[in-house]
Amino acid sequence: MRVNYKKPIQIKNASNSLINKDFTLTLSFKVGYNFQKDEKIGFIGIPGRNFGFSYDYEVNKFVFEYWTKIKNKEYKFHCHKDFNINNADLNSGLTITLTYDSQRSTFSLYHNYQIIDIIKVKNKLIDEYYDKPIYFGCHNPASIKEKHSHFCEMEVDYFSIFDGVQDINEVKRFHTSKSNLTPVYYYDSVKQNEVSFFDDVDLTTFEKSVDFEEVKQKLDKVGCGFCLAKWTQVTMHLHNGTTHSCHHPSPHKVPLEELKRNHTALHNSNVKKYARKEMLNGERPSECNYCWNVEDNSNSFSDRVFKSSEPWSQPHFDEIKDLDWRANFNPKYVEVNFSNTCNFKCAYCGPDYSTKWVEEINKFGGYNLSFNYNSIENWDLNKVRPYKQTEQNPYVENFWKWWPELYQSMDTFRITGGEPLLSKDTWDVLDSIIENPNPNRNLKLSINSNLGVTDDLVDKLILKLDKIISEDRVKEVIIFTSCDAYGKQAEYVRYGLEFDKLFSNIDKILTVLDRVTIVVMSTFNIFSIFSYEKLIKKVHEMKLKHFNKRRYWNSALILDTSYLRYPQFLSFRILKGFLDVEYFNRCEKYVKFNSTYRSLNSFESQTIDDVGFSHKEIEKITRIKDLFVSDSEDDNIQFYNEKVDFVKFIRQYEFRRDLVCLEYFPELTEFVKKIEHENNL
Ligand code: SF4
Numbered sequence: 001m002r003v004n005y006k007k008p009i010q011i012k013n014a015s016n017s018l019i020n021k022d023f024t025l026t027l028s029f030k031v032g033y034n035f036q037k038d039e040k041i042g043f044i045g046i047p048g049r050n051f052g053f054s055y056d057y058e059v060n061k062f063v064f065e066y067w068t069k070i071k072n073k074e075y076k077f078h079c080h081k082d083f084n085i086n087n088a089d090l091n092s093g094l095t096i097t098l099t100y101d102s103q104r105s106t107f108s109l110y111h112n113y114q115i116i117d118i119i120k121v122k123n124k125l126i127d128e129y130y131d132k133p134i135y136f137g138c139h140n141p142a143s144i145k146e147k148h149s150h151f152c153e154m155e156v157d158y159f160s161i162f163d164g165v166q167d168i169n170e171v172k173r174f175h176t177s178k179s180n181l182t183p184v185y186y187y188d189s190v191k192q193n194e195v196s197f198f199d200d201v202d203l204t205t206f207e208k209s210v211d212f213e214e215v216k217q218k219l220d221k222v223g224c225g226f227c228l229a230k231w232t233q234v235t236m237h238l239h240n241g242t243t244h245s246c247h248h249p250s251p252h253k254v255p256l257e258e259l260k261r262n263h264t265a266l267h268n269s270n271v272k273k274y275a276r277k278e279m280l281n282g283e284r285p286s287e288c289n290y291c292w293n294v295e296d297n298s299n300s301f302s303d304r305v306f307k308s309s310e311p312w313s314q315p316h317f318d319e320i321k322d323l324d325w326r327a328n329f330n331p332k333y334v335e336v337n338f339s340n341t342c343n344f345k346c347a348y349c350g351p352d353y354s355t356k357w358v359e360e361i362n363k364f365g366g367y368n369l370s371f372n373y374n375s376i377e378n379w380d381l382n383k384v385r386p387y388k389q390t391e392q393n394p395y396v397e398n399f400w401k402w403w404p405e406l407y408q409s410m411d412t413f414r415i416t417g418g419e420p421l422l423s424k425d426t427w428d429v430l431d432s433i434i435e436n437p438n439p440n441r442n443l444k445l446s447i448n449s450n451l452g453v454t455d456d457l458v459d460k461l462i463l464k465l466d467k468i469i470s471e472d473r474v475k476e477v478i479i480f481t482s483c484d485a486y487g488k489q490a491e492y493v494r495y496g497l498e499f500d501k502l503f504s505n506i507d508k509i510l511t512v513l514d515r516v517t518i519v520v521m522s523t524f525n526i527f528s529i530f531s532y533e534k535l536i537k538k539v540h541e542m543k544l545k546h547f548n549k550r551r552y553w554n555s556a557l558i559l560d561t562s563y564l565r566y567p568q569f570l571s572f573r574i575l576k577g578f579l580d581v582e583y584f585n586r587c588e589k590y591v592k593f594n595s596t597y598r599s600l601n602s603f604e605s606q607t608i609d610d611v612g613f614s615h616k617e618i619e620k621i622t623r624i625k626d627l628f629v630s631d632s633e634d635d636n637i638q639f640y641n642e643k644v645d646f647v648k649f650i651r652q653y654e655f656r657r658d659l660v661c662l663e664y665f666p667e668l669t670e671f672v673k674k675i676e677h678e679n680n681l
């Protein structure tokens, strides 16, 4: 089997068959003198933080590399290269066998079935390997150093993986003649066996396998605060005229005078330009404190590095570093919120994003807690009162002036809200994409919706997206919706939601739009905990029902769990000392049991047998459990005020909305009584 240059292949269903368990892997191959290749080449491995075998022509060495995790975020790179294997061996062909013995924590390496090294592995291999498939013909394809991308043309004669550490003589016998061994995977060009477990790889699947350390060094050479996202990313809140680059700096108001001179000030505002100036001058703008905190107080990479590594950022590095700080730049990742019109008033949302909330606050005022929750008293002072849909909005008008140019230069466009399907501008965007004679076919289009609007609006959405998709007018379409619990408990917190209707709309969309993926954004909060397991099962059921290989992403439905940070009195964390960790264990067990080893962007290799929760979906649930456990171990964390605010909140919620918390959540009865008793409420 020939693996062509820059056309690597991957093994289906084998993404983690080498990771932290016993195995015996054998590969027989050659790389002829005249084969096309890079200066360093990878034969087999797991890209990203590379695991596998390679050859470095600069020093003429055969290399075996892997990374281990030392503690939390600390990784260690291991490179073994003192082997007696040279270019002539590659040219004539060789067989490499690698075994991993977890009892002894050792790799054993064989050349043509002769032992050449035994390597003690002190720590576990890094988790990143867990959801990545094994590749042939490459090593680190996303390296930003072109010559380190490690592609090669190779001829594969034989390949096998066995579970466990097998006797090397038996392995050889299996290869050359017969043996009783049963392989997990095997390919033999001589015996012409079934080879369907190989897949060609679309190189865009490597877009995320970036060496973050290299990216950081490259950014730091320009300046220790240099971040491409300040140019490439924007979230525009057109309903109140504010903007910010990523989500971390607070949104700032764009003055109308500025907008008159420059309609791109919706992104290229003076505030942002001064921050860019600081970045180019080697300074760190204070509005980006979120990232400086991460960089100064942990070993992790900050979002500055992650966002600058994104495929919509990284290619613009050279252009941006040479730009004058006053220059306008068309963003590549754009989020826009046209209006705060919304038919829901979720408990943790507020009047900035929901007109239903505005109605309630106008009638009753803010919630009277230890602070005035969701009050709108300062709107006028801060000049952030949202424009009504019926009012003329100069920010939306300027967006449309910019749109023809912006549309052609974007990588990703996401419409948020409010409820976007209730905004005329959302439909105008879709029509403009449908009618454009020269569509931007590279655009990744995303739309948020609570999917609780009328049937005719959902049908209209399906019709328009169907047209866009069938004419290949965009690269992908993803719909984001929200749900934080199951059934009535979900309806309590997301006021306006009809749980069954949400899932029948999800069902309808996934049935008609068989390429679309829906992401269920779940803001895990105090009301999620008692029914989350059921929500997970529901999502799993829909993943199975709507599986096909045509979807833009690898799963029809994705559960994206984050935890509620604000308002803190609705956080699940205030249940510390009242709840047992068993609630979280059950959820975690279910997703782990029904997991898939595919990463989100390698959907091509998925089959119905392994439809399930991806590593990322599982990790996000585990993170919540970890937070709960670490809270319970820290005596300094008590949430006294938040508990009192919680009880005050549910009482006023009941008065205003006629929803009795303990009827929906009998599980909370004791918790509430205890707070009332202790605080004389
Ligand atoms: S430095 Fe951090 S906070 Fe600032 S724009 Fe970049 S990612 Fe956002």
Ligand code: SF4
Residues within 6 Å of the ligand: 342, 343, 344, 345, 346, 349, 350, 353, 354, 417, 418, 419, 450, 494
């Ligand atoms: S649906 Fe979205 S915008 Fe509307 S109230 Fe809920 S969270 Fe806010």
